[in-house]
Amino acid sequence: MSPDGRTERRTGRRVGNQPTRDTILAAARARFASQGYAGTTIRAVAADAGVDPALVAHYFGSKAQLFATSVSLPVAPDALIAAIVDRPLDAVGEAILRTILSITGEPGSRQAWLGMIRSAAADGHGAAVLREFFAEVVLGPIAARLENEGVADAPLRMTLVGSQIVGLAFARHVMAIEPLASATDDELVAAVAPTLQRYLTGDVALRSNR
Amino acid sequence: MSPDGRTERRTGRRVGNQPTRDTILAAARARFASQGYAGTTIRAVAADAGVDPALVAHYFGSKAQLFATSVSLPVAPDALIAAIVDRPLDAVGEAILRTILSITGEPGSRQAWLGMIRSAAADGHGAAVLREFFAEVVLGPIAARLENEGVADAPLRMTLVGSQIVGLAFARHVMAIEPLASATDDELVAAVAPTLQRYLTGDVALRSNR
Numbered sequence: 001m002s003p004d005g006r007t008e009r010r011t012g013r014r015v016g017n018q019p020t021r022d023t024i025l026a027a028a029r030a031r032f033a034s035q036g037y038a039g040t041t042i043r044a045v046a047a048d049a050g051v052d053p054a055l056v057a058h059y060f061g062s063k064a065q066l067f068a069t070s071v072s073l074p075v076a077p078d079a080l081i082a083a084i085v086d087r088p089l090d091a092v093g094e095a096i097l098r099t100i101l102s103i104t105g106e107p108g109s110r111q112a113w114l115g116m117i118r119s120a121a122a123d124g125h126g127a128a129v130l131r132e133f134f135a136e137v138v139l140g141p142i143a144a145r146l147e148n149e150g151v152a153d154a155p156l157r158m159t160l161v162g163s164q165i166v167g168l169a170f171a172r173h174v175m176a177i178e179p180l181a182s183a184t185d186d187e188l189v190a191a192v193a194p195t196l197q198r199y200l201t202g203d204v205a206l207r208s209n210r
Numbered sequence: 211m212s213p214d215g216r217t218e219r220r221t222g223r224r225v226g227n228q229p230t231r232d233t234i235l236a237a238a239r240a241r242f243a244s245q246g247y248a249g250t251t252i253r254a255v256a257a258d259a260g261v262d263p264a265l266v267a268h269y270f271g272s273k274a275q276l277f278a279t280s281v282s283l284p285v286a287p288d289a290l291i292a293a294i295v296d297r298p299l300d301a302v303g304e305a306i307l308r309t310i311l312s313i314t315g316e317p318g319s320r321q322a323w324l325g326m327i328r329s330a331a332a333d334g335h336g337a338a339v340l341r342e343f344f345a346e347v348v349l350g351p352i353a354a355r356l357e358n359e360g361v362a363d364a365p366l367r368m369t370l371v372g373s374q375i376v377g378l379a380f381a382r383h384v385m386a387i388e389p390l391a392s393a394t395d396d397e398l399v400a401a402v403a404p405t406l407q408r409y410l411t412g413d414v415a416l417r418s419n420r
Contacts, residue, residue, distance in 0.1 A: 006315070012317075035401055107212035117380075118332070119382075121330075121331030121332065121380075121384055122331065122385055124254050130385055130388050131385040131387045134385070134387060152340055156397075159389060160402070161286075161382035162377075162387060162390070162392060163377040163378045163382070163390060163402075164377050166377045166381055167375070167376045167377015167378065167381075167386040168377065170327075170330075170373070170376050170380060171369060171372055171373035171376055171377075172373070174330055174331055175340055175344070175372075175376070176402060177341045177344060177345060177369050178365075179366045179369060180369035180370060180373060187415075188335065191409070192370070194284075195374070195405045195408070197402070199405075204400060204401040205397075205400035205401065
């Protein structure tokens with residue numbers, strides 16, 4: 001029944017039950033770790049798990065959701081990003097920051113997010129997973145919105161945004177440096193949202209402006 | 211001859227030669243790893259190495275220089291920071307960024323700096339070393355300058371600066387995310403120095419302003 005004929009792996013109860021779901025997740029974790037985010041496909045994970053790709057989609061939806069579940073992120077990041085992309089352009093900086101703060105404010109999500117940062121720091125595979133996930137799921141859709149609005153240098157702008165997002169999480173939750181670590185969300189929004197908004201739409205004197 | 215009488219460890223040629231220097235460095239690395247930056251003293255390192263504290267100071271100067279050498283940073287960070295602190299207040303943001311870019315532009319220094327970031331991500335000891343080193347050597351002297359100039363919220367301002375510095379290094383050199391990773395120094399200064407300057411002296415709507 002699986003598209004690549006690896007029926008020998010389809011032992012035990014597999015459809016509509018926890019073991020199938022866990023098998024798919026284990027296959028997904030192994031693929032993301034060895035192939036990176038961009039190099040992993042739903043089809044390849046399904047083949048590794050010995051199930052039909054439609055079943056992976058049924059359980060997990062998109063590749064972004066599968067990845068989010070594999071790192072124990074409780075909320076699918078593509079849905080969060082879609083909500084950000086729909087905001088007025090001059091509100092996107094604050095929307096990104098408030099989304100990140102809500103993710104890092106919830107212990108389970110924070111641990112998943114920090115796990116990705118730690119894994120990126122540990123080796124090249126982890127760095128590739130975080131880089132590609134960021135580029136494809138987090139930064140890419142917002143860069144597309146900027147380009148639609150005629151903003152130049154969208155990819156560089158978005159990676160500048162990424163640098164401040166990752167740095168804020170690293171300083172607060174990995175280094176735990178005070179008083180930043182215990183600043184309130186409103187303080188952080190007042191201080192950092194204008195940075196993100198300037199990177200998104202402000203004068204950052206990049207290539208196209210010279 | 212050593213102040214704590216641990217003469218049993220003073221074997222072989224120790225004064226003015228490479229083995230003594232290496233013994234001190236090994237003792238320093240062990241102390242920084244187990245006690246963190248703030249918890250390590252020149253005196254304790256000297257005791258561990260079985261030498262006089264004056265000899266540690268003779269070889270390495272300050273604790274910051276000893277730490278920099280122990281992580282293979284070719285340039286002593288306290289000298290760099292002293293030069294930054296002497297700049298006009300409205301030029302400190304760019305001075306910080308250009309210093310960081312010159313450090314990360316030199317392969318040996320970049321590896322040392324990334325090693326500290328990786329070590330911070332790996333465990334709590336590494337995080338404490340990076341946090342305390344940042345607080346005491348990098349951020350503290352600049353915060354003192356801000357306070358002397360009457361700028362409110364200097365500690366929070368400096369940790370915001372730290373978050374963007376660490377995030378820029380992480381995004382460029384750990385995640386290697388493009389096009390940020392291969393942006394030129396001048397592009398990065400145009401984009402990021404205003405962020406640092408605003409955190410330092412701009413309106414960031416922090417506690418004291420509410």
